[in-house]
Amino acid sequence: MNKIGFIGGGKMACAIIKGIINSGWCKENEIIVSAKSEETLNRLKSELGINTAKSNSEVVEKSSIIVFAVKPFILKDIMNEIKPYISKEKIFLSIAAGISINTMENILGEVSILRIMPNTPALVNEGMSAVCKGHYAKEEDLKCAGEIFKCIGQVTQTDEKFIDIITAISGSGPAFYYYIINEIAKSGEKLGLDYETCLKLSAQTALGSAKMILNSNKTPSALIKDVTTPGGCTEAGNIVLEESNISEILFDTIKKTKEKAFELGKN
Numbered sequence: 628m629n630k631i632g633f634i635g636g637g638k639m640a641c642a643i644i645k646g647i648i649n650s651g652w653c654k655e656n657e658i659i660v661s662a663k664s665e666e667t668l669n670r671l672k673s674e675l676g677i678n679t680a681k682s683n684s685e686v687v688e689k690s691s692i693i694v695f696a697v698k699p700f701i702l703k704d705i706m707n708e709i710k711p712y713i714s715k716e717k718i719f720l721s722i723a724a725g726i727s728i729n730t731m732e733n734i735l736g737e738v739s740i741l742r743i744m745p746n747t748p749a750l751v752n753e754g755m756s757a758v759c760k761g762h763y764a765k766e767e768d769l770k771c772a773g774e775i776f777k778c779i780g781q782v783t784q785t786d787e788k789f790i791d792i793i794t795a796i797s798g799s800g801p802a803f804y805y806y807i808i809n810e811i812a813k814s815g816e817k818l819g820l821d822y823e824t825c826l827k828l829s830a831q832t833a834l835g836s837a838k839m840i841l842n843s844n845k846t847p848s849a850l851i852k853d854v855t856t857p858g859g860c861t862e863a864g865n866i867v868l869e870e871s872n873i874s875e876i877l878f879d880t881i882k883k884t885k886e887k888a889f890e891l892g893k894n
Contacts, residue, residue: 629659631775632690634683634705636662636671639722640696642749644675646778649752661686687712692771695721702726706734713738718768720775724794725891728761728787739764741772744790745779746797754780755797759787781841791892795884803880808833 630653633640640660647653655676661683662668668679680686687693687709695702702723713719718739721731731740740761748754756776760769769784776782785793808829815825839850855861 629678629690630657631692631694632658632680632686633660633694633696634686634709635694635696636660636664636667637696638750639745639747640694641671641675642752642754642779643694643696643745643775644671644677646749646752647775648675650778652774652778659686659689683709684712687717690717692718692720692775695719695723697723699723699725703730703734706731710735715739718764718771720772724798725888727892728759732761732763737763739768741768742787742790743772743776744793744798745776747801749779752779756780756782757785757790757793757797758782759785759790791885791888792881794888795881798888799884803877804833 631647633644644658644660647658648655656678658675659678659680660668660671661680662671671677672679680689683705695705697705702721703726713735715738718741719731719735720741720743722743722745724744726742728740728742731742732738741764742759742761743756744759745754745756749756754776756779758769758772758776773782773784809826812822812825812829815828816822836850839845840847843850845853851865855865
């Protein structure tokens, strides 16, 4: 019996698999994966040394924990396909956006299901994952899911009713940070410094600033104050941000994204 199985072998599945192997959470020979493409399966077996399956049902039959790592529009068909092979001892983890726990439980029945919203920085082991517990999942299942996703970054436990807000902040959030980092870099380029240097400066400063927030006991407001000298350079920039009403722009960005996530989740 494999410790964990993956239905789907895309980038996020690969990130999770690499994370759990590198962390020592389980060994290569305790992982099995299925995918539509034979080429994908051969590559995963060659690069990661894991087991591969000929069908989704084989993954379910041979695993204690099953991760749904497929596109949302095919998940319902897959769940109907594997339903004859499930048992109440198994744990199901889904990273398919927009597919609710209720939808999954209506198909699979009274089994342990947890819904996870990871994000793409998991590819560099700096992911942010939110874990939601289903009606039949036990506390130990929740703990297990947390351990798995800590292998690719940080984890928070939450209620599914907040999942659309989380989607907007951390699921879609990387795109918004990429935009801001790039715009700061392009501003430096317009002022005369080469773009490659500006991008490195901007990206590393964003990374360092994020770590300051996560690793210190100070609020963002306090950290801003630490950097800002009255009458100095940072204060001049802060005034532009405040007068430009950037807070409202960012709020609208998150609000619109959250509303779209809610809309997609109804389908």
